[in-house]
Amino acid sequence: MVQNADPLNLCLLKVSCAECSLVELCLPRCLDPADMKQLEGIVRHRRPLQRGEVLYRRGEPMRALYAIHSGSVKNHMSVPGGGEQILGFHLPGNLLGLDGCGTDSYTCTATTLETTSICEIPYGQLESLCALVPGLNREFHRLLGRAIGAEQAMLLMLGNKKAEERLASFLLHLSRRYCERGFSPLRFNLSMSRHDIGNYLGLALETVSRQFAHFQEAGWISVDRREISIHQLDALKKLVTHTLEEETGNIA
Amino acid sequence: MVQNADPLNLCLLKVSCAECSLVELCLPRCLDPADMKQLEGIVRHRRPLQRGEVLYRRGEPMRALYAIHSGSVKNHMSVPGGGEQILGFHLPGNLLGLDGCGTDSYTCTATTLETTSICEIPYGQLESLCALVPGLNREFHRLLGRAIGAEQAMLLMLGNKKAEERLASFLLHLSRRYCERGFSPLRFNLSMSRHDIGNYLGLALETVSRQFAHFQEAGWISVDRREISIHQLDALKKLVTHTLEEETGNIA
DNA sequence: CGCCGGATTGACTGAATTCAACCGTCGTGG
DNA sequence: CCACGACGGTTGAATTCAGTCAATCCGGCG
Missing domain, CATH: 1.10.10.10 (Winged helix-like DNA-binding domain superfamily/Winged helix DNA-binding domain)
Known part of the structure; x- marks a missing residue:
């Protein structure tokens, strides 16, 4: 009901955050309408990526975060002695690229697992907006904290x-x-x-x-x-x- | 030289961030003197903890972050089927409790490994200050990002x-x-x-x-x-x- | 049709766990 | 002061879980 009537074209449309079915899961969660409007102002919509395309690569300067609108993405990095380690799978509503906050460049590579459409959030603008919108800053911290929590759960699993x-x-x-x-x-x-x-x-x-x-x-x-x-x-x-x-x- | 002449009492003194030998590693890193002064205003110094004392426990409401001034701390959580999983070891300059940002309560328990002195940073006040001091907010994000990166490195290790x-x-x-x-x-x-x-x-x-x-x-x-x-x-x-x-x- | 990549299945191997005995240090109390 | 036990650590032997190697299967595609 909330969504556009034509699901096939959904990913090509500029769906506003307020209209997006993922609003309860994604970054704008809990924002009041005015603040959400501000966030929408900086979000960019990219063309859908095909299966196997790379969203960003380890080591690249971290210019933006990415929210998955539809599809799925794996986060992975190559291990020194050859080979690859997958660090996470991401579904619609998840925010990618947070690991890059630490060093200003991505620490892992993000590759799509299927056709995937993405919202791009330029990081500099997000930081500026966070300074103006306390609720957004708080929510951003919450997302960072949850990313830490998710990895802790994974460590627990691999550990024992x-x-x-x-x-x-x-x-x-x-x-x-x-x-x-x-x-x-x-x-x-x-x-x-x-x-x-x-x-x-x-x-x-x-x-x-x-x-x-x-x-x-x-x-x-x-x-x-x-x-x-x-x-x-x-x-x-x-x-x-x-x-x-x-x-x-x-x-x- | 920078430190007080009496190392035995150091942990009992209110060492300002500017004077602390860990300033290059800890949260105030990169802050200009005026901003650092503001941060110092909200930091509280707690009595040293003995080996084995608990700094905070999984599930407790997250009221503060903790910076280690001296000593060391392990972060751990109990696993559903009995037993314990250690998620990290922390040394002076490290900031603890970041995992709590995601859910407003700590996701793991922090226990000292030896006599340890701690600086307490009330989270509410830190959030407020972050809104006023962009440099601090930026640095806080960087620390969160690095926590994510550290756990990714650990996942890589346990994975292969x-x-x-x-x-x-x-x-x-x-x-x-x-x-x-x-x-x-x-x-x-x-x-x-x-x-x-x-x-x-x-x-x-x-x-x-x-x-x-x-x-x-x-x-x-x-x-x-x-x-x-x-x-x-x-x-x-x-x-x-x-x-x-x-x-x-x-x-x- | 035959090929290719992904998935399944089986047999064998090996790294690490488990079980167990033992050692050294430290702290307590007789 | 020494005996004792507790604790943390080391070492050995047996077991086991999962990895490796290899053969085979299956579906899709040129």
Whole structure:
């Protein structure tokens, strides 16, 4: 209802933040209409990117932040001894490039996983606007803080979870994020390859494949190529929380 | 020279930011004298904490950020299925509590590793001051960005490095940080236990111990209890970069 | 049709965990 | 003063989880 009647052209239109369905998730969240208007003034809309195109590259001067309007993006960096490490997957409403705040240049590369449309927010102008609009500054800090929190959650995972739990966490996380965006939490398409998932989770792609098979045999999910259906969310949740505590009753 | 003549009492004195030896590392970095004066106005100095005391706890409302004046602190959180995950070790000049920006409550717990003195910066007042002092706001953003970058580096490590490389990275990182603070990069004391190191690096404490032994047998370091001497920094560096590329010549 | 990339499956290997014994240091209390 | 236990650390042996190598499958595309 809120959206334009022609979804196919949505990404080509200059959708204002106020009209965007993602306003509750994105940077303008919680801004009053006047402040939102100001923010809209500096946002630029770029042509949609094709799958595999690079939004920005590690080391480039950080001139802008990018909000995903539709599509998905992976953040990654090459590791010194050869190879690549994926640091995150981003969905509509997410803000990219925050890592660049620390050094004035991006610390990782952002590559689209599918056709993706983007809103560009020039960083200098955002900083200036933050100085004028306290609510925006506060929200920006909140987003930075949440980026830190998200990475901490990931550190926790890589630090002490087994392959099975990692993949379950990954699926649950995706499920929740799709749900927040108004999509089904029980049926969605993975925009990333098994290789990418494994890389992200610190696992070999074969291990990812095997764990998917394992979940499927247990009847918890169905997976066909990139399409996932979750049948027993609870089973996956139990896997994530109850581990290493086989013998615990009501203790702790 | 810059410091007070009586080091034992230093932590009890109200050392101004301008006088603090950490000014180049800490939040006031790059502020002009007038702005620094303003920041000093809101900083509070707390009594030194003993080893093992908790500075703040996960879930508590985030009322302040904390700068370490002397000592060291670990950031950690309990994992759902029991156990603990350490997310970072912090040294003088580091700012703690940034993770709380995202949710208005701390996402992890901060515990001292030794006697530690702290400067407290009330968050509300800092936000207000940021609105008035653009340079401070900019610097605050930079610190948030660097926190993100630091965690990305850690994700990279946990994602695809072996035990040997992890420990070498860990030592090199500590070495560099001590160096930045004017201490010897080649001889220092670990303020954390083997258990903590292992937990942080995603390894069993026995593995940490064995790798230390391995480095020592190779003549790269000497380690006695908590005291580390690095004899061949280059050997450790080589370990971190050149891995998985035994056969590479000039390629790539 | 045959090729190619992504995904699956199987067999084998190995790095790191786990379990366990042992050691040295420190602090406490008899 | 020494005995004791607690704690942190080291070392050894057995186990296991996941990585590696390799063969095969499947769907899409030229």
